[in-house]
Amino acid sequence: MPYMNVEEIEAALDALAASYPDAAQLVPLPNRTSEGRQSQALRIGSADVRAGNAVVITGGVHAREWVPSDALVNLAADLLEAHSRGTGLRYGGQRFLAEDIRSVVEELQLVLFPCVNPDGRHHSQTTEPMWRKNRRKVRADLGLHCVGVDINRNFDALWDFRRHFAPDSGVSASDDPCHPQVYVGPAAASEAETQNVVWLLEQFPHTRWFVDVHSYVPAVYHTWGFDENQTSDPSMSFRNPFFDGRRGRGNDSYREYIPGEDVEALRELGTAMNEGIRTAGEAAYDFEQSFSLYPTSGASDDYAYSRHFVDNANGKILSFTVECGRSFQPSWPEAEDVIREVCAGLIAFCLAAREQARRTTGPSV
């Protein structure tokens, strides 16, 4: 079974929703891409979208990272089939009981958006394999023909990197519209693909966990990507303009605030995910904070987690990025192994999320 093309991903979601109408529902995304494609997400779980604890999982943000989209469709197919048949699931040495699968499907809302950037994926799969961004013509007005915005630099999370980060931070972002990799776009959330992810988080207001699946390192990362974390000074944060121009160096006095209880919750979830990956595959992934060599701006995971700090009407979303596998486009047999790792890790993650939900709200079923 080769990699899915972009039409197949959408058709696969259609077919899953049609085959398992009691447990799955299509969620059409409202913003068409610049090449006219309409994307879809798939909701797995209770029919009441206002109820329950939602996990939003995205993939295919970066065009050349082919495995994540296939992995999320596989995850949906496995969960729905196992739930329908009342079986468990096994990936390598990682076994999930039928009761585990039942509780993930029935106690959580799983919102899977496998292919955020279909135009880019199509271009990478047919023309330029190393293409990363979307395919919007960003400077046609000036007679230039620069194409593409990096969706994972376009979210409204310290998007204006020149203002927010230290000039010598080495922040991984560019405001050059012709930059081949990390052009941030003309404005925060300027891109249809970014807007679709934001819309999903707003459409599912009870989202408590967010995972953006990329490739590769392999590693599991948790927020923040702005700078090293600290847990003692809430005023030293991305919201405080006093620190504009000082962030992102690492090893200095600025560190990004994160509540200690969130660090513990992130660690619990990330450890569970990593244990699932390790048991299914060859070895555990690294588990670290997003900030490492350089900071990142405008990334999806930081955006999702930042929302409740910016507006306390938003619920808190604990956020992760998975960098799966060991190359962008492994041969299909290698890709299958990575897909098993990702599926095992994400189900283990969902079970840990279910435990967090039970501690705060009690079992819903």
Added chain:
Amino acid sequence: MSDEDLHRIELRAQTVEELRSFLDGIDLDLGCRPAVRRRSGEMVMEVYATMSQVNGLRVSRSASGVTVSVVENATQTGRARQAEVSSENRFSSGNRLSGQLPPSGLGIKE
């Protein structure tokens, strides 16, 4: 092989600071994200560059203490992988073989 082909490059150094100094002022493709991993007592990261960029780095930064190794021509590998992308729509309702059968995942149902 085209001059524009991107090659997968492994950088090895003793410290993260050496890697930062090595990369300072040059604009390379850092992969999905800039990530450094400890391997066999060394700090290792992967970047992507054309061969002319690689040759320039080897000349201009030869005294940096950073080892530069070409792993593969990633563009060429990617072109080969394009043959492993489905050329049909296996899940379309109009597929004469499958109708609209849903995909079946790789997990073993037991």
